[in-house]
Amino acid sequence: MTQADTLRFLGAGSRDGHPDVVLFGVPFDATASFRPGARFGPAAIRIWSDVLETYSPAFDADLEDVHLVDSGDLQIPVTGFEQLSGEVRRKVKEVLRSGGRPLMMGGEHLVTLPAVEECLEMYADLKVLQLDAHLDRREEYQGVIFSHATVMKRIRDRLGKGRLLQFGVRSGTREEWEEAREEGAVVHDPGRLRASLGEGPVYLSVDLDVLDPSVMPETGTPEPGGLTFEQLQEVLLSLRGMNIIGADVVEYCPPPAGGGPSGAVAAKVVREMVLLMAEGPKGTKYREPGTRG
Numbered sequence: 382m383t384q385a386d387t388l389r390f391l392g393a394g395s396r397d398g399h400p401d402v403v404l405f406g407v408p409f410d411a412t413a414s415f416r417p418g419a420r421f422g423p424a425a426i427r428i429w430s431d432v433l434e435t436y437s438p439a440f441d442a443d444l445e446d447v448h449l450v451d452s453g454d455l456q457i458p459v460t461g462f463e464q465l466s467g468e469v470r471r472k473v474k475e476v477l478r479s480g481g482r483p484l485m486m487g488g489e490h491l492v493t494l495p496a497v498e499e500c501l502e503m504y505a506d507l508k509v510l511q512l513d514a515h516l517d518r519r520e521e522y523q524g525v526i527f528s529h530a531t532v533m534k535r536i537r538d539r540l541g542k543g544r545l546l547q548f549g550v551r552s553g554t555r556e557e558w559e560e561a562r563e564e565g566a567v568v569h570d571p572g573r574l575r576a577s578l579g580e581g582p583v584y585l586s587v588d589l590d591v592l593d594p595s596v597m598p599e600t601g602t603p604e605p606g607g608l609t610f611e612q613l614q615e616v617l618l619s620l621r622g623m624n625i626i627g628a629d630v631v632e633y634c635p636p637p638a639g640g641g642p643s644g645a646v647a648a649k650v651v652r653e654m655v656l657l658m659a660e661g662p663k664g665t666k667y668r669e670p671g672t673r674g
Contacts, residue, residue: 392444
């Protein structure tokens with residue numbers, strides 16, 4: 382048994398009963414283009430979660446009041462998108478069938494694609510909210526169509542126009558920006574997010590480089606000009622009560638020695654997202670593929 386098998390996130394319990402939120406790690410960073418190491422992110426987040434309290438003063442909520450399960454890391458090959466996709470989709474489907482909400486810890490951002498694909502099978506009217514420094518809308522990157530730099534292009538192709546919202550972005554090619562602006566995908570005012578998302582099911586993807594490098598330097602591709610932690614927290618608070626049926630936190634790259642306080646930042650983001658998801662509408666159940674809701 383490895384250390385990753387025995388670590389658990391703060392406040393997480395056993396697999397018994399019907400969990401509100403199921404946390405799992407996806408240690409994959411095969412397409413990292415600048416700084417590899419996000420595959421070590423899930424384990425490091427669990428370690429750093431021990432510095433936190435279970436209570437969030439911002440949400441006035443406590444993990445002790447949430448049925449949170451940490452089911453460990455998926456067994457992911459070092460390379461191979463097909464294997465990654467199959468394992469992530471299997472896990473997301475399992476969680477949704479149980480009546481829980483999957484919260485995935487990456488890993489690089491490509492891990493989001495199969496999670497969204499599986500959620501889309503069950504929620505045909507799904508929308509995706511991406512908090513990120515980068516548009517990630519390239520058609521291909523270095524000859525590869527499945528990459529952390531193309532992940533939102535692939536997701537947009539599956540969702541269709543108008544169902545991907547991107548907040549916090551400040552980097553991309555000319556072509557990416559032209560497409561995103563033409564579709565009205567980029568939102569700059571957090572007050573617009575709720576109205577744009579509506580009341581239907583939402584998948585929330587948080588790339589930690591949405592935060593400024595002064596707050597979160599240990600990411601795969603740091604980008605100046607990002608959010609403070611308080612600003613990110615305000616965005617999450619603005620989404621309270623929404624039907625967030627799945628989510629992820631990706632791109633934390635801990636240095637080999639264990640790193641500095643970035644790990645605590647990443648763990649706190651995860652804690653706030655658990656509480657956000659647990660506050661969503663109750664009774665959201667698995668539906669057969671193709672149904673709407």
